[in-house]
Amino acid sequence: MRPTDDTRGDPPTETIELGGLSLWSRGIIALSVAVLATYAIWHLAMVFFFVAPSNTVSEEYRSTVRGYMYPEFEQNWKLFAPNPLQRNVAVHARVEIDGQVTDWVDLTAMDIDAIDHHPAPSHADQNLLRRAWDFYTGAHDEEGEPVGMRGELSESYIRRIALLRLDESGVDVRDASRLQLRESLTRVPAPSWRTEDFDTATAYEELAWWNVTRDDLPGGGE
Amino acid sequence: MTEPTFPTEPTPSTVPAASTVPAAPTVPAAPTVPAQRGPAPAPPEQPRQSLGGRFDAWLARGIRNITTRALGPYQTAIVRIGFATTALLFLLREWPNRHELYGPDSPWGFDLATRFVDDNGAFTVLLWSDSTLWFEFVYHLALLACVGLLLGWRTRAMSLLFMIGVLSLQNRSIFMGDGGDNVIHLMAMYLVLVRCGQVWSLDARRRASGREHPADPVGIVLWVVLGLTLVGVVLGGKLESPVWSMFFAGMWMVHGFWWLVRRHAPGEPRIVSDVIANLVHNAALMVIMVEVCVIYGTAGWYKIQGSRWQDGTAAYYPMHLDYFSPWPEITDRLSGSGLLVLAMTYGTVFVQVAFVFALLNRRAKNVLLVIMMIEHAGIAVLMGLPFFSLAMIAMDSVFLPTAFLLWTDGRARLLARRLFRRRDGDGDGDGDAYADAAVVDSVVADVTDRERRQPEWAKER
Known part of the structure; x- marks a missing residue:
């Protein structure tokens, strides 16, 4: 099959001599070349300075670059770089029902169960909670205070995920008055063929209790 | 660069590229002139053509290529x-x-x-x-x-x-x-x-x-x-x-x-x-091709700065993250060998950093492309990221050589023809052989025809 042009029997543009076109046509073509080349180079320069490490140019033109790239051209290619994550991060949740505090439920373990031996894990298992937790930690400062609107949204989001997962695991979340989350961090043990050795005990970090609102319950926004 | 060619050469002002194409008897959009078909005759190569002249010819060829053809x-x-x-x-x-x-x-x-x-x-x-x-x-x-x-x-x-x-x-x-x-x-x-x-x-x-x-x-x-x-x-x-x-x-x-x-x-x-x-x-x-380079360049250059990519253990860690190890039996075995992990770690960085420069050489590019695709196929299975890997392979394929794509095309047609015929059940051998030969011939003819029509620089691809 040969590349066919939109021609229906007309001669393909491939065989056209530009020199034979009128001055007007050549002018339009020259202008198009100039405009498109400029825009393509501009676009690529923006992409470059967006993904490059912060440098003299990208600092100077930070707002221009970001203004152009967000939201549709946003990209991040630091794939497992500079260093791959070396800790297993899990999110646990528990609620208080009628003054009684339930046991911790490992929300991440549900994801891992679903991913295990699955040839095509779902985004619902591989990304939903994992990235929500990244979003949450990224939108909170050192003291655990939310930063701006993102911080606020990330809290609602993680609360809703937790209550949804607890609900699925059989906890009667509709009667819950308060919710607490904790992060569990476990270092991946050093490879057996390395002399390095680090503490692989799991460390927990508890968040403050949150009051459960109707909005955060599964199907609650309605 | 041994001599300062730039200031000494007579540089004619950049004429609109179109006018440097040898004046062929052109009739704009004349559908009735069959002699017009085919590529423009290459500008006559003069051995002592000035640098400026050669630049003009090069520019004219370039402009011609990007205006008259939708490449690739x-x-x-x-x-x-x-x-x-x-x-x-x-x-x-x-x-x-x-x-x-x-x-x-x-x-x-x-x-x-x-x-x-x-x-x-x-x-x-x-x-x-x-x-x-x-x-x-x-x-x-x-x-x-x-x-x-x-x-x-x-x-x-x-x-x-x-x-x-x-x-x-x-x-x-x-x-x-x-x-x-x-x-x-x-x-x-x-x-x-x-x-x-x-x-x-x-x-x-x-x-x-x-x-x-x-x-x-x-x-x-x-x-x-x-x-x-x-x-x-x-x-x-x-x-x-x-x-x-x-x-x-x-x-x-x-x-x-x-x-x-x-x-x-x-x-x-x-x-x-x-x-x-x-x-x-x-x-x-x-833009798509440069974007691919940006992706691999960024991925590679940021890795170089990481201590784990330097000490050769980086590939071990994702294989031990719960989220990215759906097949622990396989990944445990793979990551049990320090040498293998070192090879995977360094190999990944080499390939990603080298990709951009490999594009300058057709053979190097093709070798890297194969390695990239195999690596992504591995990631698809081992890390449970089939859609990520498919997307990366789809992106890589913008650099596949035309000859390979046409070969695949021919093979696929042949296969389809055979399968189709088997279902029809008319298995008379001679006719089939002729039919197969015809398919191959048509594809080969297509390749040679395209080759002939393509400019020098594009034939490499």
Whole structure:
């Protein structure tokens, strides 16, 4: 099959001599070349300075670059770089029902169960909670205070995920008055063929209790 | 550089490239001059041609290539097919989870998503209404757009719908995505500007059949329906972004204009329009190719700075993250060997950093491309990231050599023919051998024909 042009029997543009076109046509073509080349180079320069490490140019033109790239051209290619994550991060949740505090439920373990031996894990298992937790930690400062609107949204989001997962695991979340989350961090043990050795005990970090609102319950926004 | 050639050479002012093409007896858009077919005669090579003259000739050839041809017809087609397939498989895979990811049952609720998108201005039609019906409509429209783009049926319209579908779903729930979604998001936008249906598409087949209705009624219907939708959406105040409004309206008007020009101004206006479409295609193709380089360059250069990539253990760690080790039996065995992990770690960095420079050499590029694709196939299985890997492979395929793509084309046709015949059950050997030979011949003839028509620099590819 040969590349066919939109021609229906007309001669393909491939065989056209530009020199034979009128001055007007050549002018339009020259202008198009100039405009498109400029825009393509501009676009690529923006992409470059967006993904490059912060440098003299990208600092100077930070707002221009970001203004152009967000939201549709946003990209991040630091794939497992500079260093791959070396800790297993899990999110646990528990609620208080009628003054009684339930046991911790490992929300991440549900994801891992679903991913295990699955040839095509779902985004619902591989990304939903994992990235929500990244979003949450990224939108909170050192003291655990939310930063701006993102911080606020990330809290609602993680609360809703937790209550949804607890609900699925059989906890009667509709009667819950308060919710607490904790992060569990476990270092991946050093490879057996390395002399390095680090503490692989799991460390927990508890968040403050949150009051459960109707909005955060599964199907609650309605 | 041994001597300062620049200031000493007589440099004629850069003449518009067109005028440096040897004056062939040209009749603009003369459909009746068969002698016109084929490439322009190469500018006569003069041994002592001045540097300026050679530069002019080079520039003229370059301008000619980017104006008269939409480059890489097979490469852009395989990229189109690759991304449409990836997105299609993804949407089918997530079909049971669609409500949780992008729909009414998502913990990233309509209220949260609305506040987030109001702030960052991302494009999504899914937040126009919180009704389940609307969500189902959009999700299934996106599915259909994938099929349409994959088959190359009304490729331009489908590429737009594909982009609308991809952006709507991803921007509705931005925190569901990973690197694979990011690549699909970018390519969905770039593909809108690429003439990616020149080959291996229903459009191409229809054009080649010559049985097309000159007025193209199906195209008109599609154009009117999409136009009315756009008008309704803009008047209804749903599409708030002036940039997107202008883009969609522009695309719509351009296609109306293109129909008019083809039908009623087959001469110079049509040629100029086609040239501009080629230019847009070639610019977008260049952007796609550079984007691939940016992706691998960034991934590689940031890795170099990491201590784990330096001490040769980096590949071990993702294989031991719960989220990315669906097959611990295999990954444990692989990561048990320090030498193997070192090879994988360094190999990944070498390949990613070297990719950009390997493009300067055809053979090196092809070797790296094969390694990249094998690595992504490995990641697909070992790390449980099949859609990410498919997207990366689809992206890589923009650099596949034309000869390979044509060979695959021929093989596929042969295979299809054999399978088809077996089902028919008329297994008379001689006729089959002739038929097979005919297929191979036609493909080979196609290659040689293209080779002949291609300029020197393009033959390398």
